[in-house]
Amino acid sequence: MKRALLITLTFLATAVPLHADFNSVVSAIEETSGLHRVSIPFMGLARVALWMVKPKGIYDFQIATWEGAVPVDRANAATIIRRSAGRGYSPVIESVSSRTGEWAFIYARPHGKHAIDLLIVSHDHSDTAVVRAVVDAAMVIENFGSPNNLSHVGRE
Numbered sequence: 001m002k003r004a005l006l007i008t009l010t011f012l013a014t015a016v017p018l019h020a021d022f023n024s025v026v027s028a029i030e031e032t033s034g035l036h037r038v039s040i041p042f043m044g045l046a047r048v049a050l051w052m053v054k055p056k057g058i059y060d061f062q063i064a065t066w067e068g069a070v071p072v073d074r075a076n077a078a079t080i081i082r083r084s085a086g087r088g089y090s091p092v093i094e095s096v097s098s099r100t101g102e103w104a105f106i107y108a109r110p111h112g113k114h115a116i117d118l119l120i121v122s123h124d125h126s127d128t129a130v131v132r133a134v135v136d137a138a139m140v141i142e143n144f145g146s147p148n149n150l151s152h153v154g155r156e
Helices: 002-015 020-033 043-053 074-084 137-144
Strands: 036-038 058-067 090-096 103-111 115-123 127-136
Touching: 020 058, 020 074, 020 115, 020 127, 043 058, 074 090, 074 103, 074 115, 115 137, 127 137
Parallel strands: none
Antiparallel strands: 036 058, 058 127, 090 103, 103 115, 115 127
16 A cells, blocks of 8 residues: 555656746756756655645745855856746846855746745855745735744744
8 A cells, every 4th residue: 555655656746747947947057057966855755745735825846956066157047047937937036145156036926816936046155956936925925024924834
């Protein structure tokens, strides 16, 4: 029984198509950066678990990470993200530290009637990450004013 459940969940995790815009950004970063992609074990199962549990305010997520001391140029990354993010995404935040060279971009677009599709790309001296999350818009607006409240999203 456990084996059949594991096979079914693995099939669902690999059969469900990934979001094209996320994949486009990930592919573009891989082609230009020279960083080493780090796989996250059981990420597909985590997504299936999220869909089954349905925590309040979080509908889906995807993560891709890279390691390496290769500096990723912020201007090139911004161009890659704008070109690869896809239709409907608008820049929300572009943050750059002139002291450390770290940068982060947050893009968003509507997802259905009540959700927001966030695309977050960040880079520091040793790691780069792309995160896509579909979250409840009202929950973000309600909790955005107080960062302490954001830690409660998905737990209620």
